[in-house]
Amino acid sequence: MKILFIGDIVGRAGREAVKKRVSVWVKERQIDTVIANGENAAGGSGITAATAEDLFRSGVHVITLGDHTWDQRELPQYIEKEARMVRPANYPEGVPGRGWGVFEISGFCPPIGVLNLQGRTFMDPIDDPFRVASKLVPVLKEKTPVIFVDFHAEATSEKIAMGRFLDGKVSAVVGTHTHVQTADEQIFPGGTAFLCDVGFTGAHESVIGRRIEPVLKRFVTGLPQRFEVADEDVRFSAVLINVDDTTGKCTAIERIFEKMES
Ligand SMILES: [Fe+2]
Numbered sequence: 001m002k003i004l005f006i007g008d009i010v011g012r013a014g015r016e017a018v019k020k021r022v023s024v025w026v027k028e029r030q031i032d033t034v035i036a037n038g039e040n041a042a043g044g045s046g047i048t049a050a051t052a053e054d055l056f057r058s059g060v061h062v063i064t065l066g067d068h069t070w071d072q073r074e075l076p077q078y079i080e081k082e083a084r085m086v087r088p089a090n091y092p093e094g095v096p097g098r099g100w101g102v103f104e105i106s107g108f109c110p111p112i113g114v115l116n117l118q119g120r121t122f123m124d125p126i127d128d129p130f131r132v133a134s135k136l137v138p139v140l141k142e143k144t145p146v147i148f149v150d151f152h153a154e155a156t157s158e159k160i161a162m163g164r165f166l167d168g169k170v171s172a173v174v175g176t177h178t179h180v181q182t183a184d185e186q187i188f189p190g191g192t193a194f195l196c197d198v199g200f201t202g203a204h205e206s207v208i209g210r211r212i213e214p215v216l217k218r219f220v221t222g223l224p225q226r227f228e229v230a231d232e233d234v235r236f237s238a239v240l241i242n243v244d245d246t247t248g249k250c251t252a253i254e255r256i257f258e259k260m261e262s
């Protein structure tokens with residue numbers, strides 16, 4: 001199975017890049033499954049029904065989320081009925097939505113299990129993602145050998161630790177959230193693909209997707225500012241992962257960081 005995973009899609013610029021590039025990648029590389037982190041898809045903060053539909057129309061099969069999951073008021077209701085969207089699994093019990101799903105996308109491949117987790121280092125307090133992963137991975141494993149994990153976390157150490165923790169148990173652990181792509185794509189000894197952070201898809205003439213000036217003002221003066229989403233120098237940040245359908249082990253990982261034509 002060939003999986004394309006797109007890092008945090010930020011605002012309209014990010015969604016436009018997805019619209020332009022997903023169909024091309026799918027065709028050129030015979031990709032079976034497209035997964036994308038959509039936590040910043042709506043104006044940079046969270047995701048709405050309309051922006052989610054926009055991503056599904058562009059060819060995204062499953063959307064993962066992160067600490068911006070609840071930024072848009074309509075999301076709790078929407079996520080309850082949209083099975084193609086998963087939010088971090090280590091949220092308190094009883095909150096809307098699901099933390100994982102098993103998706104039958106291509107008739108030629110086994111179903112894919114998608115698990116979303118959120119980190120704790122330098123982030124708001126939340127349940128232990130390691131404990132939740134050890135509970136859920138065996139549940140997913142019973143349904144399919146192919147398991148993809150989006151670990152939405154700040155600290156590189158926590159992300160590498162999760163990758164090592166799940167090595168040999170899942171097909172891939174990739175990081176999101178920092179919006180900066182790392183260059184450490186690799187396959188761990190147990191056959192798990194790893195990339196610390198996929199980076200964001202959106203305007204890179206920015207501070208992680210937002211216009212530079214207001215962010216600078218905020219850092220320099222401490223005064224509150226409106227952080228508008230940037231629109232220049234749009235890039236498509238993703239990772240392409242090949243998985244053996246029988247063993248669920250990764251056979252290749254390729255990092256993608258494409259500059260869009262303006
Ligand atoms: Fe993000």
Ligand SMILES: [Fe+2]
Nearest residue numbers: 066067068177
């Ligand atoms: Fe985030």
